[in-house]
Structures are given as C-alpha cells and as structure tokens.
Amino acid sequence: MLQRARDLIRRGWAAFRFRRHWPWVLVVLGLPLALKPVDSGCAAFLAWIGALVLLGRALRWIWDRLLFRVSRRLWVILALMSVLPVVAMAVMLMALGWLGLGAQVSRSTQQTLAAWEEALRSANGEASDAAALQALRTYGGAWVEHVRQLPEGVDAAFVGMVWADSHDAKDGADAEAGRKDTYLRAVRKEAGGYRILSLNLGVLGDRAQALAGGQVVFQLTPRREGRARDEKLQIKAGGRRRDTEAPILVGQRETLASWTKGQALQGSGLFAPFNLPPLAFPIVDWATGRSMVLTATPETNLYALFAGFRSGDRQALSEGTVKAIVVVSLVLLALLMAQAVAAILGLVLAWSLGRAVNDLHGGVKRLSLGDFSTRIRPRGRDQVAQLSAAFNEMAGRLQAAATERDERLRMEEELRVAREVQMRLLPDLEALRMPSVRAAILPALEVAGDYYDLFPLPDGSLAFLILDVSGKGTSAAFYAAETKGVLSALDKQALGPLEVADRLNAIWCQGHDRRLFLTLAYGTFHPRTGQYQFVRAGHPPAFLRGADGRVARLQPKGLGVGLSATRFMASLELCEGVLEPGDSLIFHTDGLSEAQAPDASFYSEDRLEALLAGPSEDLQATILADVMAFTQGRPLADDLTLLILKR
Structure with a gap:
C-alpha cells in the first residue's frame, strides 16, 4: 500500500506543471488554512484568487468548446435583435414614466405656486391691511409689515418668492434667532414707506410631499451670474403659433441651505424608493437682493404613488389598484418569460446551427488530413443538413477513389514485379x-x-x-x-x-x-x-x-x-x-x-x-x-x- 502511494505521488509530481496547476495549489493550500482555528485572511485571499482563476478557465473552456464560434456570432445577433431592443424599450418606458411622474408633480406644484402669487398680487391691491389679510385668510400664515426702506436690489413693485429671516424668530416666539425660511412677498409703495404683504410657503412642501408621497429635499444655491442667467428657451404654448420664453434656472455648486420635508420612504425591490426630477424655483435673498435657486427633489415609490387612502398613520391600497398592479405585473412577467423563452430558443437554435457547422468544420479538417472514413450526422432538414449530406457523399466518393487508387497502386506494384520477372526470363x-x-x-x-x-x-x-x-x-x-x-x-x-x-x-x-x-x-x-x-x-x-x-x-x-x-x-x-x-x-x-x-x-x-x-x-x-x-x-x-x- 505504501509503495502504491509513493508511485501515485511520483506520477502526480511528474505530471505536475506549475504554470497550469498553480490555481489548484492556491485552493488546496488556502482552504485548510482559512478554516478555524487558523483563520488566516491571507490564506482565504489566496484561495479566492485560485478559485476565481479556475472559474475563469472553466468559463473560457465553455466559451471555446461548448459555445462554437458560429453560435457565439448568432447569439450576439440574437442579443442585438431581441434582447437589446427589449431592454431599450424597458429603459425608455421607465424613463418616460419617471419623467411623467416628475412632470405631474412639477406641474401641480407650479400651478399651486402661481395661484398663490396671483392671490397675493390681488390681495396686495387692497387699500387697507385688514382687507389684504382678509383676502388671504384661506391660505393661512399671512401678515403685513410696514418699512421705510426696502433692501438693496428689491423693486418697489416686487412680487415673488424670498429667502428671509423667520417670522417666528422676529416675534420672539422661540429661541431660533437667525433662522430663515421661504415666503411669498408682495411690495406696495405707500406714504412714508412700503407695505410688505407676506405669505408663509410651508404648505408648498406639504403639497409636493402629498403629490410624491415621500419626503422632499430642498436645497438653496446662488444663481449663476452672467450669461447663464439670461438663457431662455423658446417654446410654443398650447399648440398656437405663439412663442413664449422659459428661463433655465442654473444654480452654482455652493449650497447655502438645505432641509427636508416629511419622512423618508421605506421599501425594497419593486417598491424601493426613488427620486423624481427636481423642481426649480427662482428666489431672492431678502437681505441682500441676490438672485438664488430653490431646488426641491421629491421622493416616491410605487406604494406611495398608488396609496388610496390614509387611516391614521397607515396607508393602504384600494382593491382596484392592487388588481391593476397584479395585472400589470403578470403582463410584465409574461413578457419577461416570453423573452426568456425566445432567448433560450434562439440559443438552442444557435447551438444547433453552430454544432452542425462545427461538425462540418471538423469533418473538413479530418478529411484534409486524409481520413476519408469521416462522416457527419445531418441535423435537421435545412441547407446545413443538406451540406452535411453532400459532405458525406463527397467523403464516400473520396474513400472509394482512395480505395481504387490503393488497389491500382497495388496492381501496378504487382505488374512491376511481373515485368521484372518477365525481363529476367x-x-x-x-x-x-x-x-x-x-x-x-x-x-x-x-x-x-x-x-x-x-x-x-x-x-x-x-x-x-x-x-x-x-x-x-x-x-x-x-x-x-x-x-x-x-x-x-x-x-x-x-x-x-x-x-x-x-x-x-x-x-x-x-x-x-x-x-x-x-x-x-x-x-x-x-x-x-x-x-x-x-x-x-x-x-x-x-x-x-x-x-x-x-x-x-x-x-x-x-x-x-x-x-x-x-x-x-x-x-x-x-x-x-x-x-x-x-x-x-x-x-x-x-x-x-x-x-x-x-x-x-x-x-x-x-x-x-x-x-x-x-x-x-x-x-x-x-x-x-x-x-x-x-x-x-x-x-x-x-x-x-x-x-x-x-x-
């Protein structure tokens, strides 16, 4: 037994080639050392390297031996003609859905903001403060201030969004001195100064959150000065031949302030949260008159989008929504399965054609080396199978010709010997x-x-x-x-x-x-x-x-x-x-x-x-x-x- 073990070790060492077998050495030596109680991180690393190299060699063997060259080309063609268009269509639909949801939230928020500005402008036209506040009673959080002088850069007829000190801090209601917030303000000139009508925009974040379903992240950045400030896009509104200008709001990388509204969503897989396209609003720093950009990035997920009603702190889906989601999911799953079946069928066809062509290539190679007994089993009834049958017929004829040639050479040799014998006679x-x-x-x-x-x-x-x-x-x-x-x-x-x-x-x-x-x-x-x-x-x-x-x-x-x-x-x-x-x-x-x-x-x-x-x-x-x-x-x-x- 000991002698047999020695012979086995000797034959193994004789067959060992380091350049070819070194990954096995790493795996064999690394795995035992990576176990308890040794537990060497270096040994585990070496074992992983050896295993990855062996995996790469296995994949290379599959690529070279099992996936024939013709099959690889057909598989690439199949991917280009079927898989890639489906992936591109899915990405396009997801992109359109993402942009559509973002556009819906943006349109609704912008309409709300435009309605508030119009209400603020209308209330600013009232002569008395009481009448102005009465006009804004349904919006809540409105107040009036009288100042002798406006901040530098603020126009006397200004109406828009501003970044200013918190109204609560000014009143001393809390200790948040120096805290700022966003407001809508309208300025009206009066005897001895200016009247400032302000409206709290806290409900704006609530509106965006309600539309998206998740938290909204706000960021305040300085507006880019120079040419970018004047860039505007010419668009046609309502299909009429009337062009309007839409300014492009571009902020600098510097962030002056950021805050969130609402709670972050939870979920994974199909219901994982994702961000919608950000919303941009022009805003003015009330203290300095500098133009800035307020960016709001809503967060949502499918669960929040399809939430039907709220019961306390719980959200639930309506039965119809659940059915719709199930139907759409089943349709998508069916399409995915159909695509998978098509891909597998294409791979099988590519494999079959590649194997037939590979057999034909091998047969031609063996035939060129003089093996006229080579035959190929035709696969199917297509042109490749007909070519295989023609190859078999050609090989048979060559084999018969080779047999006849050998017989003729044998007879010629016999005749040569007979001629020599005859000449000796x-x-x-x-x-x-x-x-x-x-x-x-x-x-x-x-x-x-x-x-x-x-x-x-x-x-x-x-x-x-x-x-x-x-x-x-x-x-x-x-x-x-x-x-x-x-x-x-x-x-x-x-x-x-x-x-x-x-x-x-x-x-x-x-x-x-x-x-x-x-x-x-x-x-x-x-x-x-x-x-x-x-x-x-x-x-x-x-x-x-x-x-x-x-x-x-x-x-x-x-x-x-x-x-x-x-x-x-x-x-x-x-x-x-x-x-x-x-x-x-x-x-x-x-x-x-x-x-x-x-x-x-x-x-x-x-x-x-x-x-x-x-x-x-x-x-x-x-x-x-x-x-x-x-x-x-x-x-x-x-x-x-x-x-x-x-x-």
Whole structure:
C-alpha cells in the first residue's frame, strides 16, 4: 500500500506543471488554512484568487468548446435583435414614466405656486391691511409689515418668492434667532414707506410631499451670474403659433441651505424608493437682493404613488389598484418569460446551427488530413443538413477513389514485379556473348505478351524463338512464360524446327481452346557458317537484308499455334538459307507494323522494308528510332519485339 502511494505521488509530481496547476495549489493550500482555528485572511485571499482563476478557465473552456464560434456570432445577433431592443424599450418606458411622474408633480406644484402669487398680487391691491389679510385668510400664515426702506436690489413693485429671516424668530416666539425660511412677498409703495404683504410657503412642501408621497429635499444655491442667467428657451404654448420664453434656472455648486420635508420612504425591490426630477424655483435673498435657486427633489415609490387612502398613520391600497398592479405585473412577467423563452430558443437554435457547422468544420479538417472514413450526422432538414449530406457523399466518393487508387497502386506494384520477372526470363545477350544477335522488347502495357528466347546448342549453333500471344497484358505474359517452359523441355538438338513447332502446337491445343492462340517464328542459326532455317507459324514475315542493301521478305507458310491440332503440321513450310558476311535476318511482331501515328496511319511493313534498304550502322537503333519518330510519342497499341541475327 505504501509503495502504491509513493508511485501515485511520483506520477502526480511528474505530471505536475506549475504554470497550469498553480490555481489548484492556491485552493488546496488556502482552504485548510482559512478554516478555524487558523483563520488566516491571507490564506482565504489566496484561495479566492485560485478559485476565481479556475472559474475563469472553466468559463473560457465553455466559451471555446461548448459555445462554437458560429453560435457565439448568432447569439450576439440574437442579443442585438431581441434582447437589446427589449431592454431599450424597458429603459425608455421607465424613463418616460419617471419623467411623467416628475412632470405631474412639477406641474401641480407650479400651478399651486402661481395661484398663490396671483392671490397675493390681488390681495396686495387692497387699500387697507385688514382687507389684504382678509383676502388671504384661506391660505393661512399671512401678515403685513410696514418699512421705510426696502433692501438693496428689491423693486418697489416686487412680487415673488424670498429667502428671509423667520417670522417666528422676529416675534420672539422661540429661541431660533437667525433662522430663515421661504415666503411669498408682495411690495406696495405707500406714504412714508412700503407695505410688505407676506405669505408663509410651508404648505408648498406639504403639497409636493402629498403629490410624491415621500419626503422632499430642498436645497438653496446662488444663481449663476452672467450669461447663464439670461438663457431662455423658446417654446410654443398650447399648440398656437405663439412663442413664449422659459428661463433655465442654473444654480452654482455652493449650497447655502438645505432641509427636508416629511419622512423618508421605506421599501425594497419593486417598491424601493426613488427620486423624481427636481423642481426649480427662482428666489431672492431678502437681505441682500441676490438672485438664488430653490431646488426641491421629491421622493416616491410605487406604494406611495398608488396609496388610496390614509387611516391614521397607515396607508393602504384600494382593491382596484392592487388588481391593476397584479395585472400589470403578470403582463410584465409574461413578457419577461416570453423573452426568456425566445432567448433560450434562439440559443438552442444557435447551438444547433453552430454544432452542425462545427461538425462540418471538423469533418473538413479530418478529411484534409486524409481520413476519408469521416462522416457527419445531418441535423435537421435545412441547407446545413443538406451540406452535411453532400459532405458525406463527397467523403464516400473520396474513400472509394482512395480505395481504387490503393488497389491500382497495388496492381501496378504487382505488374512491376511481373515485368521484372518477365525481363529476367529473357535471355542475357551479354552473358551469352553473342554479338551477332540483337533483340529488344517494348511492351504496350506494364508486361508484354511478346517474347523472344535464345538457346545455345552443343554444335555451336543457336536456337532462336520470337512469339506473340493473342491479346496483351498480364494474361498474355503468363502464356508467353508458359511457352518458354514448354520449349525449354523439348530436345532442340534432336528435333528440327518443324518437329519443335508441331510438339508445341500439340501441347498448346491440349491445354487451351481455339480462342487463345499464338504466332511464332522458330529456327536455328549458326553464327560461324551463317546457315539458318526457321518456320513461321502465323507470324509476320521476316526480312533478309543483304550487305549490299538489298531487302527480301521471307514468309514461308504456316498456321498459328493453337488454331488446329490436325492441320498444323501440314501447313508448315521450312525456310532455309545462308547469311553472307554483312547480311542480317530481321524478325518482328505485329506491334511494329501496327504502330500508329497521331493521324491513325500505321507504320506498315512497307515502311520497314524501305528503311532496311537504307544505310545503317546500328540496325536495331535505327528501326526503333524511326518507329518512335513515326508515332510522335503516341503509346503503342500492341507489344513490339525485334530480333536481329547478323553475320
């Protein structure tokens, strides 16, 4: 057991690579040290780093291996075409709702403020103080002051919102000396000074709070001087072609005072509180006449907006409101679920298409490496599936072609070996030391059905053979080799050419039918005396070329071997003669006379006879060169064999 543990540790250490496995080291070492009683913050930090790196690697693996490149692109397209528009629509609706709620609160508050200013301006027109206060009795918190001089910067006909000392502090009702508040004031000139009619604006905060439902945060900032103070926006009111100017109130960052009205709202999730767009009011510092901006930011939430009634300190929702919220929530939930289903369906489709394309990519890659057995399972019936089916068909054809190629290469190798064997069966003229004999064989295919052979006889003469088996290729070469074996077994010293040809025909007819035959020329030749004799069994005629250039055709009668077992001997005619010094006896197969030029004309025996009549130092080379020039590189239609006996 101990040895197995050591072997396991040794194999693990051998497979360990720090650059690849260091996050695991941090996790394995950090987690135990982060537990009680050690509880090391540094160890926990290292464990978190290792875990985050491993998580990143896992996500990267999912991104690279599971989310195919095509799927990622389709998912991005899906997000751009479906998810982003929905998100944009939701944000737009939320923004419109937020601006709409803010606009409603602003419009209602501004209308209230405008109504109070109009009431204050109307009351300021009363001659007596009592009449003015009577006109403002429904607004509450109104009072009258008489001063001899207005603060600097305040116009004699001023009507608007001011920031001034608290009226309660002036009366000494509390100890809040120096406390300031917001008021609406109207100034009227009178004998010996000015009358100031003031209205408390505390109800303004109550109005904004009542509309929004939550607390209202007020901030007082100095108005920005210079050009920004005069900026105004040209707008059309009521759809009429009448432009009005709306000033843009911009305050500086400095906050002179801030306070809140009401209690902050509580809630979370769907009912979490949020701020509405802030409201801005122009206001004047009564003590200095400086222009300022009063900003009110209402707070609200859905619960406060839809609160139907107030019972003591409790708020509740009406049944209809609850139903409306539930219906809207269900609709939104249904839309969200539909969007989620659409996204999942899009992801599945992207996954399916990406997997099909990825399979096709992998198949092409394996196919390019020579694996023609690769096949792809078509997924669906779309064009990608049709492409996969076409790929399988192409791979099958390539596999069949590769099999055929391998078979052809195997056959070519076998034919090459057969050609080598056939060439070994031919006599070695150099080993025989017979300069008076020249021979050559040019197969039409890898192996030839033509054959020639030489057999030295004890009396110094030479038995020669040239034959042509019907057909060509491997089978013809096999029968030519068979003929060599039969001829080698015959006693060529005791038997003359007629008897040898007759014995060969008898043996051939016993083993083959008449559809398979061969032609041959067999005889003997004495290189020293020049005496020759031969028989021609259906073979092309021989040519006798004299030293003086005269050419004669030698064509004794004879029937092809294998055509008849009874009439063969009677058809044979022996041809005899003596070669004078410089004379040559030329034998050939029909592959020479039937060699074709590009215009399909044949070389013919007449052309050979005319060539032999001309001068030539190397007769064999001259004949073969003339045949090649005649065919102009065209392949031979039949095997060509040439045998030349020269004295």
